[in-house]
Structures are given as structure tokens and as C-alpha cells.
Amino acid sequence: MPSAFHFSISPFDCLNSEERTLVRNSLDIAYFREGAEILTPGAHPEHLFVLIKGYVQQWDGDELVATYGPDDSFDGRALVSGKASSRFVAAEEVVAYQLAKEAVSELIASNATFGALLFSDLSKKLSALAEREGEHELQSLTMARVEEVFIRPAAWVDADDDIVSVVRVFRDKRTTNVMVRDNQTDPPRQGVFTITGLERAVLHGTPLNELKVRELATFKLITVKPKDPLFEALALMIRHKIHRLVVMDGEHIIGFLQQLDLLSFLSNHSYLIMLQILEAQDLATLQTTAEQITRSVTMLHRAGTKVEQIARLVQELNAKLFERAWQLIAPPDLVANSCLFVMGSEGRGEQILKTDQDNGLILRDGYVCEHDLGAVCQRFSDALASFGYPECPGKIMVSNAEWRHPATAFAQRAKGWLLHPSGDNMMALAIFLDAHAVCGDATLLEQVRGELFKLATDNGMLLARFAAAIESFEEGQGWWNKLLSLGGDEANQLDLKKAGTFPLVHGVRALALEARLSQTSTAARIEALVTAEKLPAQMGADLVECLRFFMALKLKTGLQAIVLGKQPGGIRVDKLSSLDRDLLKDALGVVKRFKAMLRTHYRLDVL
Amino acid sequence: MKWGLKPAWQALRREWMLYHMGDQRFRFMFDAPPENEWVSVDCETTGLNVGRDEIISIGAVRIVGDRILTSQRLELIVKPSKGVSADSIRVHRLREQDVAQGLDPDEAIKQLLHFIGSRPLVGYYLEFDVAMLNKVIFPILGMGLPQPKFEISAMYFEYKNRRLAPHMQSVTNIDLRFATLMDDLGLPLRDAHDAVNDAVMAAMAFTKLRHLNRLA
Numbered sequence: 001m002p003s004a005f006h007f008s009i010s011p012f013d014c015l016n017s018e019e020r021t022l023v024r025n026s027l028d029i030a031y032f033r034e035g036a037e038i039l040t041p042g043a044h045p046e047h048l049f050v051l052i053k054g055y056v057q058q059w060d061g062d063e064l065v066a067t068y069g070p071d072d073s074f075d076g077r078a079l080v081s082g083k084a085s086s087r088f089v090a091a092e093e094v095v096a097y098q099l100a101k102e103a104v105s106e107l108i109a110s111n112a113t114f115g116a117l118l119f120s121d122l123s124k125k126l127s128a129l130a131e132r133e134g135e136h137e138l139q140s141l142t143m144a145r146v147e148e149v150f151i152r153p154a155a156w157v158d159a160d161d162d163i164v165s166v167v168r169v170f171r172d173k174r175t176t177n178v179m180v181r182d183n184q185t186d187p188p189r190q191g192v193f194t195i196t197g198l199e200r201a202v203l204h205g206t207p208l209n210e211l212k213v214r215e216l217a218t219f220k221l222i223t224v225k226p227k228d229p230l231f232e233a234l235a236l237m238i239r240h241k242i243h244r245l246v247v248m249d250g251e252h253i254i255g256f257l258q259q260l261d262l263l264s265f266l267s268n269h270s271y272l273i274m275l276q277i278l279e280a281q282d283l284a285t286l287q288t289t290a291e292q293i294t295r296s297v298t299m300l301h302r303a304g305t306k307v308e309q310i311a312r313l314v315q316e317l318n319a320k321l322f323e324r325a326w327q328l329i330a331p332p333d334l335v336a337n338s339c340l341f342v343m344g345s346e347g348r349g350e351q352i353l354k355t356d357q358d359n360g361l362i363l364r365d366g367y368v369c370e371h372d373l374g375a376v377c378q379r380f381s382d383a384l385a386s387f388g389y390p391e392c393p394g395k396i397m398v399s400n401a402e403w404r405h406p407a408t409a410f411a412q413r414a415k416g417w418l419l420h421p422s423g424d425n426m427m428a429l430a431i432f433l434d435a436h437a438v439c440g441d442a443t444l445l446e447q448v449r450g451e452l453f454k455l456a457t458d459n460g461m462l463l464a465r466f467a468a469a470i471e472s473f474e475e476g477q478g479w480w481n482k483l484l485s486l487g488g489d490e491a492n493q494l495d496l497k498k499a500g501t502f503p504l505v506h507g508v509r510a511l512a513l514e515a516r517l518s519q520t521s522t523a524a525r526i527e528a529l530v531t532a533e534k535l536p537a538q539m540g541a542d543l544v545e546c547l548r549f550f551m552a553l554k555l556k557t558g559l560q561a562i563v564l565g566k567q568p569g570g571i572r573v574d575k576l577s578s579l580d581r582d583l584l585k586d587a588l589g590v591v592k593r594f595k596a597m598l599r600t601h602y603r604l605d606v607l
Numbered sequence: 608m609k610w611g612l613k614p615a616w617q618a619l620r621r622e623w624m625l626y627h628m629g630d631q632r633f634r635f636m637f638d639a640p641p642e643n644e645w646v647s648v649d650c651e652t653t654g655l656n657v658g659r660d661e662i663i664s665i666g667a668v669r670i671v672g673d674r675i676l677t678s679q680r681l682e683l684i685v686k687p688s689k690g691v692s693a694d695s696i697r698v699h700r701l702r703e704q705d706v707a708q709g710l711d712p713d714e715a716i717k718q719l720l721h722f723i724g725s726r727p728l729v730g731y732y733l734e735f736d737v738a739m740l741n742k743v744i745f746p747i748l749g750m751g752l753p754q755p756k757f758e759i760s761a762m763y764f765e766y767k768n769r770r771l772a773p774h775m776q777s778v779t780n781i782d783l784r785f786a787t788l789m790d791d792l793g794l795p796l797r798d799a800h801d802a803v804n805d806a807v808m809a810a811m812a813f814t815k816l817r818h819l820n821r822l823a
Contacts, residue, residue, distance in 0.1 A: 004797040004804065029675040029807065031814045052795055095794065095811060100678065 005050075005097065009071045010579035011117030012050075019107055019114075026103035032090040039088040045078045047098035048118075054094035059087045067091065071578045076118040079104060117579070146233055147226035149262055151247050151255045154179040157193070159214035163201045166193060166213050177244055177256060180217040190253065191219035192246065223248040224257060233257055277320045283383050286325055290387035293317050297352060298559055307352070307552040315349035318342075321387065322359070323439040329379050337367040339437050339444035343396065347434035348505070349521045350551060353558045356392040357384045358431055361404035362444040377404060396431060407444050411451035418455055421465045430469065433509055434520050446518075453516045464602040467510035470503040470595055471604065496571050500584075500591050501550045504543060507598045511535065522547055543594060546587040553580065630747055633720055637753065640725045645670040645757065647729040647810035648719075649802045650736045653687055653695050657738045661687035663695075663706045665715055665740075666802025667722055668810055670729065675810045681722045682803050684709035716743045727755040729813045731785055731805070734758070759809050762816040763788045769820075788812065 005027060007013060007020055015023065029052070032038055038056060039045055049056075050073040057067050058074065068074050078084040079101055108115035155173045157166050159182035169178055177194040197216045204211060223246045224233045233245055243259040280286045297310055319342070326340050344358035345351035361377065363369065381399035385391055398404050405413060414432060417425040432452075437445045505522050512525040515534055519525045523544050530540040557571050576584065599605060621637050628634065648667045654660035667681040684701070686709035709715070719740070730736055733756050741751035760783045767781045782788075785808075789796045794811050797804050 004795075026678050028678050029811065031673045031675070031811065033818060053793065093793065093815075098674070 006071060010582065011073070011114050014111060014113040014117065015107070016111075019111060022103055022106060023099060026100040028098045028100075030094075030096050030098050032094040032096070034090055034093050036090045036094075037087060038090060038094070038096075039075060039078065039084040039086070041085055041087060043084045044082055045075060045084050046101050048076060048079055048101070048104050049074055049088075050097040050099060052095045052097060054096075055091040056094060056096075057089050057091045059089060060085075069581075072581065073118070076104075080108075145226070146224050146228045146230060146247060146257060149230065149257060151226075151257055152261070153255045154246075154253060156181055157213060158182075159184065159191070159212065159217065161213050163198070163208045163211045163213060163216075167198070170195065179246075179253060180213055180219075182214060182217075182219070184214075189219050190221065191217035192221060192244075193217040194244070221246045221248075225249065226254065230262065234259075234262060237262075277317070277324050280324055280328070283325065283328060283386070286321060286328070286383075287386055290321060293321070294353065294388070297555070307548055307555060310555070311350055311352050311551060314352050315346070318346060318351070319436075319438045322384070325383050325387070326380060326439045329383060330376050331371055334369060334371060334373075334376065335440055337364040337369075338362060338440045339442055340398070340439040341435045341437045341445050343431045343435045345434075347436035347520050349436070350505075350547070352551060352555045354388045355390075357381065357389040358392055358396045359384075359398055359403070360396070360432070360435070361398045362410050362448060363404065363406045364441065364444060365406050365408050367406070373404065374399075374401065394427070396428070407447050411448045414448060414452045415455050418452070418462060421462060426466055426469055429466065430506060430509060433513060436520050449518065453513075460602075463510060463514050464604060466513065467507065467598055467602045468604055470507050470510075470598060496550055496554055500546070500588055501554075503595055504547060504550070504591050507594055508543065510598070510602070539594065539597065542590045546590045549583055549587050553584065624750060624753060628748055628750065633748060636720065636723075636725050638725045640727060640754070643672045644726045645729045645810075645813065646723045646726045647675075647806040647813065648723070648733070648736055648740075649730060649805035649809060650739050651701065651800065651802050652739055653689070655735070657735065657742070660695075660739075661685075661689065662712060662715075662739050662743070663687055663701050663709070664802045665719055666804070666806040667719060668803065668806045669722075669726070670810050670814065673814055675807060675814065677803075677807055680803050680806075681719065683715045683718060685712055685715045686710060687712075712743045713747065716740065716747065720744075723752075723754065725754060727757060728752065729757045729759070729809060731759040731809045731812070757813060759812050759816065760788070762813070762820060763792075766816055766819050792816070 005012075005024060007015065007023075012020075012023065028047075030047075030049070032054075038049065051068055051070050053070060055067055055069050056072075056074065074088060075084060075086070078086075104118075108118070152175065155169050155175055155178045157169055157178045157180055159180050166178060170176065177192060180191040180193050182189045182191065193213050193216060197218075201208060201211055201216055204215070222236060222240055222242060224236065226247060226249055236245060237243065237259050245257045247254045247257050276289045276292075277286065280289060293314065297314060322340065322342060327335060330338075339362045340359065341347070341362070342357075342359045345355060346358060377398040381391065381397050391397065396403055414429070417429040417432075435445055435449070508522050508525050508529070511529055511534055512519065515529060515532055517525055517528045519528055526535065526540045526543055529535040530537050553571065553576075625634060625637055646667055646669055648665070650662045650666075651664040652660045652662055662685045664685060665681065665683040669676040669679055684706055686706055710718075728737070737752055737756065744751055764781055764783060768776055768779075771779055786796055789808060789812060792812060792815050794808070794815065797808060
């Protein structure tokens, strides 16, 4: 019934009251029995359907492409193109709203966001979403106050001081601005002299050691109070085209608020965490810092920072954390004569929340380790476990002797994976291909990787076997049906890794191995593949969007799990917003297309 | 469902009714009804006493095949001659000031008759609504609503009863409350006691029961 239409669901949540009235007046309700065909290929759809009850399946030929549940709408694309291309069938009895085509067209014309959410391909949908997430960023900005940011204490000079002595203060205090006290006036006044004033001082023509700072200081102060909201401070800086504000508490000057500090505060304290890691003198300090990484991820995510930026930052921080831990545990000669590397999602820089540790160690050929290497490596793995990186179930870590060898032996081993492509070996190879050096001599890793690529000739059979892992999680049409979560039990959790991330990442990895690309991040690999014309540009762009979406979704659900004090695990599809569910469907659809492409490319059907 | 009378007698009755019709402008009510169309009707009233109480709002929605045309609904607020009791306000949430802006009952009924045309009527405990409407219609037409009527509770009873074993049929008490039957049919129950919402819910129940009873 029209008065009961849910305007809180995407894409209808972006409509104003006038547009809502239009929707209410153009809605009918349709009833379909189980098995009824709602749309057939070639039909000219007259309505957008929004499900009230029941489930609808979308079939392409005899392949089940997607399932729609309550509050989902379909088929926007067909409505715009004027022709349905899939078959929509009521999987169970369905009651659905029908929104007239004319009304939909009118809404698209009047509301760009609505149109983007309804019909666009994935990337447009996501950017429409990003626009909305921008509001969250503003919220986090509106709540912070000036006093929360690092306020730099002000150095004082006298207005009678000459420029040269002021510059000495700049150098000694490592600052770029000073407060100037002028007692010649009545009442005494206060001003600011900054490094930008030096330009004017030099052009002034007077010898600098005779030029008084009074001539060039600004005595009109632009001030903020500690309790002022940050966005006001930012607005002041923008309005006056200045990079710092004087922070005043009543009559008392506290110091300077630098634009750089303000912006870095808004982009979180990652810099401070980095400093703490670099200066940590024991493992206990590192452990507290490791906890801060997750906290900072939460803050960044709330502030609406792009997920790749967070991932890049976390990769940096983790790499520094591992490096520092290794330096604290391993003797210096071992550090110098080996290469510690991380693999898997950590190596690709796509890990955001802490997952299993996948790491290995390559020793320099001929280096004789005087220490108990096993014990050192065990300590390192234990340290990482205490930081919150659980031990890898496959034991792919330095504490396992299989994952620490001299370079030549390591290369031999890697070649062995290629020559005996058993399941375990393929997995090891896949993980190793993403290796990223974090400490020691990185050339050792490059040496091993080079040896590996030499062998990975145009052996099509072998590459096909490697790529075939994308099918290993194939559960028929099973996981599509998980989109149809009716209950709330564990079984209804979609393992995003199996369903989406793994086939995408591994497929790209296989293509990268074939093209012998040294890039380790999936996005960089895709870019290189597109450049080398091994991958259609549109497919590349779609895959990158999907990867981002998967990462963001994993982050979102992972953070929720952390808040609830649980281990991040599967994704409860029934708990997703209908927009996320929509995007997930689109993204899984892209992965499906990509898999089909790989199947033909590697002829996986003949394996 | 047929008229339940022989066609010849039907034709005769129709002529007689038309001849006696008070306002000849409403002859269309006796036209042949469009195929596969119904109108679901619901009234909110000041109370449940047909003799004393009055209509304060009318909701009607057309049904075409398996579609409920909520986009072409009829929503009328009617101005009653007397006040609205507090008890009934709690039910339908229409206060005196809300209904004061309403239409005269005659005007509302004329709009409703045009909306219904010759389509059969659908409703839950339709008898009461029809009796309330007929109170207004009689002075105008000299007759009540002539269209065939489909009673949801009767259709539901038929459906439930048929699924019982024969020896249970006469002894089992079938719960005919609206919320119960909507829940049992797996249909969404929305904000009740708004005339259009009630009419739409009845229309959904009708659509589903029509299939259930025809399939048996």
C-alpha cells in the first residue's frame, strides 16, 4: 500500500518529498504465483519491480545470475534499454510493487543520484555512494575541536629584533613562524612573523641584520579558541589563504594551529603511530602500537577515507611493525644477510584488518648463521601472534623450516612447485608470487622471483593448472543462493573470500604470472595487464572497482565484528543494506564474467 | 462466480431495476462488468452501529487480474452530520477537524459509484461496509449497490474448510480474524484502519484466495 512504501531503501532513500509523492501515486501491487515468469527476454518492461514479499531469480539461459529478496528492485537496466535480457521468475510466491516506467523516467530526470543508483554500472553506483559517504566525513569533522589537534607552542621574539636573529630562532626552534611582541606601542601589541615574510624581507632592500621584524610582522591576528570546531578553523584558513592560526584562550596565546597538523589530524594519527614503531625499543611497546593500528583503521573508515588509502597505509604500518620486530629479535648479521618478506594479502597490500601471518625468510647463499635460527624465527612468529596476527593454519611462516632457505635452495623449491603442480604446491606458489620484502636485502627476493619467472615459460598446461584454482571454491550455484539468506545462522554467511575475492585475485595473479609481471598488488597487476593489452580495459576497470568494494565490505563487516567483540568472519548477507546487497550482486556478477573469460583463455574445461 | 440466477431472470431483473432507478445517470452500474476486474472497498465509520453511525472515510482500489492498481485508488474523507466519538478516533485516527474538511456524503458516494462502475465488489466483512454505503445510496438511487460481492472471510473459510478432513469440517472453528488470515496467507499486514490500506490488504487477500480456490 502506497502509504507503507519503504522510502528508506536504496535507491528510493535519495528522493525528496515531492518525488516520494510521485512514487506513491505511480505504484501498483502485483501478485505472482511461484514459478510465474515476471519478465522474459525480449519483453518490453513497463515497470520497475520492488519486492514486498518473496524471492525472484534472474536467469540468463540456464544460469542463475542473481536472486532478489524483499526491498530489492529490478530490472532497472531493462527498463532503460526498453528490453529485458534475462528471465525473471518468482522463486516463491511474490508480492511486489510495480512502479510505472513514466514515473521512473521522471525521477531519473529530476534526481541524478536516483538514476545513478538504479541503472548505472558498478562504478557509477559506487561513486554515487561515495558522494553520500562524504557526509560522514563532514560529521567527523564537525565533531572534532581545535584543542584535540597538536597545537605547536609559539616562540616569541621582540619587534626590535632584526630578521637574521629571527631566522636563527626559526632554525633553533625548528619552526616556521614566531610571535612578535611589540612594546613600543600603547597598549603593547602582538603579531606574527612567518617564513613567507622572509621573501618580503629580502626584497625590502635593507640589509637583513638591520631590518627590524616590526616592519614585516602582521599585527592583525586571525585567531581561534581551543573549543572552536575544527571545520571553522579550516574555513578560516581557506578564507584568509593562510596556513596557520593563532590559538588563543581568552587573552592568553597558547600557540599555533598549523594547517598541516589539522589535515593530518583529520587523516588520523598514522604518522604518530609510525614514529612510535620506529622508536620502539622493546616488543611490549610494539604490541601497544599494533593495537593502535586497528583503532586508526576504524577512525579512518569512519572519516570516509577511501579504502585503498587505508589499505596502503596499513601495509606501510604493518611492514614497519614487522621490520622493527625483526630488528629487535634477530641479530644484526642475520638481518643484513637475509630478506624477510610477507606474502598473501599482506604482500599485495590488500589486507586491512589483521589476518594470518604469511611470511618467509631468504638467506644469502654462503652465509653461515651462528645463531639458533629456528629459535629466532619462532620468537618472531610468537611476537607477531602477540600483536594480533594469528598463526597461519598452513604454517606458511618463518617459524616453519620449509619457509626459510638460502636463496638458491629457495629458488629450487619454488621451481619444484611449478614442476609438480599438486594442490599444495599451487597454493604455495600463489602465495609466494605476492611476496613483498619488508626487511633486510630485498634483492634476495628478486633473485628468487627471477629464477621462478625463467621457468614459468609459455607452458600453457602448467599455467592452466595454476589458474584452475579459481574453480576450487566453485560450489555450483550454491553461493548465489546464499544471497537469499532467510535465516540468521552461520550457514547464511557468505564467505566473501571464496565467492569473490579469491577468484578475482587469483585470476589476476595467474595472468600476471603468465605475463611475468613483478607487481604484487592486484590493482597494479590489472593496470599492467591492461597496458600490455592482456585484459580489456573495461574489464580491468570493473575488476578494480570490485576489489575495492570487496575490501570495503570486508572492512565494514570486520569492524562491526570487532566492535561486537567477535572474530571477523563471513558476511551476513541478510544484514547488509539493500544497496550493499545490490552492489555485491553486481560485483559477484563481474567476477563471474571474469571467470568465464579465464575459462576460455586457459581452456579450463579440457583440464 | 455467477449471479446465481438464471440469465433470463437476470435480464428481467436488470430491466426492472433500471426502470426504477432514482437517478438515471447511474445506469452504467448495470453495464456488463469488464473482464477480470474488481473493486476492493473499505469504509471507516464513527462506530459499528449501522443505524446510528456514519461513514467518515472511504477507500477503494481497483483490481485487474493479479494487479492491484494502488496508483488509481480512491481516498475520500466524508463529513459526518454528528460528532466523532473518542473511541472511534482511537481506531481510525481521524479527528473531527480532519473530517470537517471532508465531502458531503452524497458527493462522496457519487464519486465512489463512478469509481466502481459495474465491477464486482471485494471486501472483508463487506456486509457492514455495504450496509453503511447503502444508507446513503438509497435516497439517491432508490436501491442499494447492485454489483456482485466477494466476501474475503467467506473465501478464506472455503479455502480452510476444504483442506480439513470431512469429519472435521463441521466441528473445527476457523479463526476468521483479519490479522490471522493475512498471516496465514503469508501476506504483509500493514497499518490497519486506514481505509485505503485496508482495501489494499483485502485486495491482496482476494487475489491470493482467488488462485487458491480456483486451483483446488
